[in-house]
Amino acid sequence: MKKLLIPFMLLLVLIISACSNSPKEKKQVASKETKSETITYLSENGPVEVPAHPKRVVLLSGFTGNVIDLGVNVVGVDVWSKNNPTFAKELKDVAEVSDENLEKIIELEPDLIIGLSNIKNLEKLKQIAPTVTYTWGKVDYLTQHLEIGKLLNKENEAQKRIDDFKTQAEETGKEIKAKVGEDATVSVIESYGKDLYVFGDNWARGTEILYQAMHLKMPEKVKEMALKSGYYTLSAEVLPEYAGDYVILSKYSDADTSFQQTDTYKNIPAVKNNHVYEMNGQGASFSDPITLDKQLAFFKKSFLEK
Structure with a gap:
């Protein structure tokens, strides 16, 4: 009888051990998946790890139309964007935020924040979500759109948009x-x-x-x-x-x-x-x-x- 119990007990120990290790293994897998869901964007201030597919973007700048055009969800914008009639439909249910109202930004649970280089509370914003800033006028308007395309992992879409616009504008200019x-x-x-x-x-x-x-x-x-x-x-x-x-x-x-x-x-x-x-x-x-x-x-x- 004792001889029969020994293999049974060993089997039970192995099962319990496997179950206890399962969460850890799952955690490791999840960690790998999370890592693969980020990209490194080379900003003007150095590399920043950002979501590969951002789903909740807060904008503290005038780049709202760039993000909307690339089909990325916006959850918070600055007052100038919010009051812009061009984006009235797209921003109807989007919150108005500022670089001074950090609590409101936290409530929106952003996974990416985009702003100008002169925004306030930059270090605190970085603690809320990956934050990328741009200096106004540092690059031309088309390069700016391409940069935001790179940031949002939509470089090809941004480049196509640029090429199409240039063609239309040049043809209209000739006319x-x-x-x-x-x-x-x-x-x-x-x-x-x-x-x-x-x-x-x-x-x-x-x-x-x-x-x-x-x-x-x-x-x-x-x-x-x-x-x-x-x-x-x-x-x-x-x-x-x-x-x-x-x-x-x-x-x-x-x-x-x-x-x-x-x-x-x-x-x-x-x-x-x-x-x-x-x-x-x-x-x-x-x-x-x-x-x-x-x-x-x-x-x-x-x-x-x-």
């Missing part, structure tokens, strides 16, 4: 030049609050499309004062000096537009020739693919369908 002339100049002016601004070739408001993609010409005065800095503040009195043959006027709904009632403004050649095309200022300060598509359609209609 516009054929109509307005090779030497026609275009100014991009914005009315915001009580101030007027004129922009260079890389400050959103469609400047990248007009000057970089379409190669339309900038007035010499604009080139002198705004090309290097990106923008220049104007007074209504000197506006005629900066107005090109065509003017894109970005207007915010609450801006002071009394300058448009002055003789100085009314006597600008572009105004007299009905060559001023007014664009909604809300949302114009973005340069993501969704915004670029919207602005490209606006330029095509303004220059070619009149």
Whole structure:
């Protein structure tokens, strides 16, 4: 009887041992799976381990349209993105957050945070989720989209989007030049609050499309004062000096537009020739693919369908 019990007891010990080791083995497998679900993104501040397929992204910047365009779920955005009419549908149920409201960001349980390099509480944000920041203007608008594509593990999709946009913009630019002339100049002016601004070739408001993609010409005065800095503040009195043959006027709904009632403004050649095309200022300060598509359609209609 004792001889029969010994093999039985040994078998029982092996079963118990196997069961006790199972969770550990599962944990090791899970750990390997988790590791394989991350990628290393080479950010401007060094390598960052981020989710290979992020599902809950918080944006503390103006890159919202880039992320939406690549089909990645957004759970929190900055106030400028939230109030951008271009993204009204996509962000309807998305929370508004800021770099100072860490508790709200924690509640959203993000697996990735994207922001500008000057955001506050960066080290604390890194403790909540992998955080990647970009310096505004360090790379051009198309390279920026490609970088975000790399970050989200969607580089191929981002590159295709860039190639398609460049083709459309170049074709539209050729059509516009054929109509307005090779030497026609275009100014991009914005009315915001009580101030007027004129922009260079890389400050959103469609400047990248007009000057970089379409190669339309900038007035010499604009080139002198705004090309290097990106923008220049104007007074209504000197506006005629900066107005090109065509003017894109970005207007915010609450801006002071009394300058448009002055003789100085009314006597600008572009105004007299009905060559001023007014664009909604809300949302114009973005340069993501969704915004670029919207602005490209606006330029095509303004220059070619009149």
